[in-house]
Amino acid sequence: MPWGRGWPGRTGRVSRRATAITLTCDVRAVLAGRARSLTVPRRDWLRAAIVLAAADGASNTTIATDLGVCEDTVGKWRGRFAREGLAGLVDRPRSGRPARFTAVQVAEVKALACTRPADVGAPLERWSNAELARHAAREGIVAGVSASSVGRWLARDAIRPWQHRSWIFPRDPAFVAKASRVLDLYARIWDGAPLGENDYVISADEKSQLQALRRCHPTAPAQARHGPRVEFEYQRGGTLAYFAAYDVHHAHVIGRIEPTTGIAPFHRLVDQVMTAEPYASARRVFWVVDNGSSHNGQTSIRRMSAAHPTATLVHLPVHASWLNQVEIYFSILQRKAIERGDFADLDALGDRVMGFQDLYNQTAAPFDWKYTRADLLKTASGLALAA
Incomplete structure (x- = not known):
C-alpha cells in the first residue's frame, strides 16, 4: 500500500537507548490514517510517522534521517508516546505572553464601537479600527492599542461599525x-x-x-x-x-x-x-x-x-x-x-x-x-x- 508524505523507511536497528514501541491494531490504524492523510496538519503527520517507524523497529537515527528532522525530535515524540499513548502526541498547554488588556477594557472598546461617534464627541459618522483605537486611548479606556488588535476584538463578535443598512421606521399606526x-x-x-x-x-x-x-x-x-x-x-x-x-x-x-x-x-x-x-x-x-x-x-x-x-x-x-x-x-x-x-x-x-x-x-x-x-x-x- 502506498504511503503519503514520504513514508519512513523500515530498516535499521533500535538503539540501546531508544524506547521500544508496541502498537495495538486500533492505535496503529489511527496513526496510519494520519500518516496517509494529505489534510492533517504536518505536525500530526510527523508525530504519527515517527511512532509507526519506531514500532516497526527503526532507530532514532534512521527515523531522523528518513524524515529530515533531528534525533532529539524523534526521541521526544517516541518517549511521549511510550509514556502516554496517543494523548502524548498532543501539544502541551502553553502559558503564552501575559494579556496586555483586561476583559473589561476589551468589552469597553466593543461598546464604544456600538456607539454613534457623534454621541461621544467624535466628529464622525462611522468608526474605523484606527479611529476606535485612538478614541479609546483619548478616553483613557486603554493606554494605547493598535488598530489590528481592535479589529481582532470586533471580529470575534462580528461587529462592523463601518457598515450600515438603510431602513424606514414603521409610521403607520395600524x-x-x-x-x-x-x-x-x-x-x-x-x-x-x-x-x-x-x-x-x-x-x-x-x-x-x-x-x-x-x-x-x-x-x-x-x-x-x-x-x-x-x-x-x-x-x-x-x-x-x-x-x-x-x-x-x-x-x-x-x-x-x-x-x-x-x-x-x-x-x-x-x-x-x-x-x-x-x-x-x-x-x-x-x-x-x-x-x-x-x-x-x-x-x-x-x-x-x-x-x-x-x-x-x-x-x-x-x-x-x-x-x-x-x-x-x-x-x-x-x-x-x-x-x-x-x-x-x-x-x-x-x-x-x-x-x-x-x-x-x-x-x-x-x-x-x-x-x-x-x-x-x-x-x-x-x-x-x-x-
Missing part, C-alpha cells in the same frame, strides 16, 4: 394589523378561516419609469477570460410602465405595458385578470397592493368592489412594499431582463418585458415565503409597536 392580514393571506387564511380552493391571492403593483436605453456602442459578447462588455454611454428612448399581477400560490404573472401609471391603467390590469380564468369564476380574489397613487385609499377599495364584486383590495401598511411579493418578481425581471439592456426604442423594451414574463411563467414556482405573523409580532415587539 402597521401590525394591516401587515398581519397580508401575511395571513400568504398563509391562505382570511379572518381566521382557511381559504378555499376557489380563493386566490394576487400581489400587484406597477414598475414605473422603465427606460429604453440605447447604448452608444453595441454590447460585446462574452469571451474567454472576460465577460460581456457593456457600453457606459447611452441615449434615452423614453419611459413606460409595467403593471403586473402575481398569483402568490400558483406563481403565475399577468402583466401589461402602459405608457404611464395611474388609476385607469391599474384598473385595465384588474379587468384583464378578473375576466380571465380561473379568476373570472373564483369565489374570492384578494388583491394585495401598496399605497401607490394608482390604488390607495378607501375610494380604491369601493371602486374595485363595484367593478368586480368578488375582488377584495387589501392595502399594506405605509412603507411596507417589502411585504408585497410582486416586488420580488420585479427584482428578478430587472436583474435578468432589463439591467445592462440595449433597447432600440420603447417597443423593444416592452417586448423584452413581456417576453420575460412568458419565459418566467413556464418554470416559476411559488416563492419560499417564510416571514409569518409570528415573525411580525416579534419585529413589532422589538420596535415597541402596538398591535
Whole structure:
C-alpha cells in the first residue's frame, strides 16, 4: 500500500537507548490514517510517522534521517508516546505572553464601537479600527492599542461599525394589523378561516419609469477570460410602465405595458385578470397592493368592489412594499431582463418585458415565503409597536 508524505523507511536497528514501541491494531490504524492523510496538519503527520517507524523497529537515527528532522525530535515524540499513548502526541498547554488588556477594557472598546461617534464627541459618522483605537486611548479606556488588535476584538463578535443598512421606521399606526392580514393571506387564511380552493391571492403593483436605453456602442459578447462588455454611454428612448399581477400560490404573472401609471391603467390590469380564468369564476380574489397613487385609499377599495364584486383590495401598511411579493418578481425581471439592456426604442423594451414574463411563467414556482405573523409580532415587539 502506498504511503503519503514520504513514508519512513523500515530498516535499521533500535538503539540501546531508544524506547521500544508496541502498537495495538486500533492505535496503529489511527496513526496510519494520519500518516496517509494529505489534510492533517504536518505536525500530526510527523508525530504519527515517527511512532509507526519506531514500532516497526527503526532507530532514532534512521527515523531522523528518513524524515529530515533531528534525533532529539524523534526521541521526544517516541518517549511521549511510550509514556502516554496517543494523548502524548498532543501539544502541551502553553502559558503564552501575559494579556496586555483586561476583559473589561476589551468589552469597553466593543461598546464604544456600538456607539454613534457623534454621541461621544467624535466628529464622525462611522468608526474605523484606527479611529476606535485612538478614541479609546483619548478616553483613557486603554493606554494605547493598535488598530489590528481592535479589529481582532470586533471580529470575534462580528461587529462592523463601518457598515450600515438603510431602513424606514414603521409610521403607520395600524402597521401590525394591516401587515398581519397580508401575511395571513400568504398563509391562505382570511379572518381566521382557511381559504378555499376557489380563493386566490394576487400581489400587484406597477414598475414605473422603465427606460429604453440605447447604448452608444453595441454590447460585446462574452469571451474567454472576460465577460460581456457593456457600453457606459447611452441615449434615452423614453419611459413606460409595467403593471403586473402575481398569483402568490400558483406563481403565475399577468402583466401589461402602459405608457404611464395611474388609476385607469391599474384598473385595465384588474379587468384583464378578473375576466380571465380561473379568476373570472373564483369565489374570492384578494388583491394585495401598496399605497401607490394608482390604488390607495378607501375610494380604491369601493371602486374595485363595484367593478368586480368578488375582488377584495387589501392595502399594506405605509412603507411596507417589502411585504408585497410582486416586488420580488420585479427584482428578478430587472436583474435578468432589463439591467445592462440595449433597447432600440420603447417597443423593444416592452417586448423584452413581456417576453420575460412568458419565459418566467413556464418554470416559476411559488416563492419560499417564510416571514409569518409570528415573525411580525416579534419585529413589532422589538420596535415597541402596538398591535
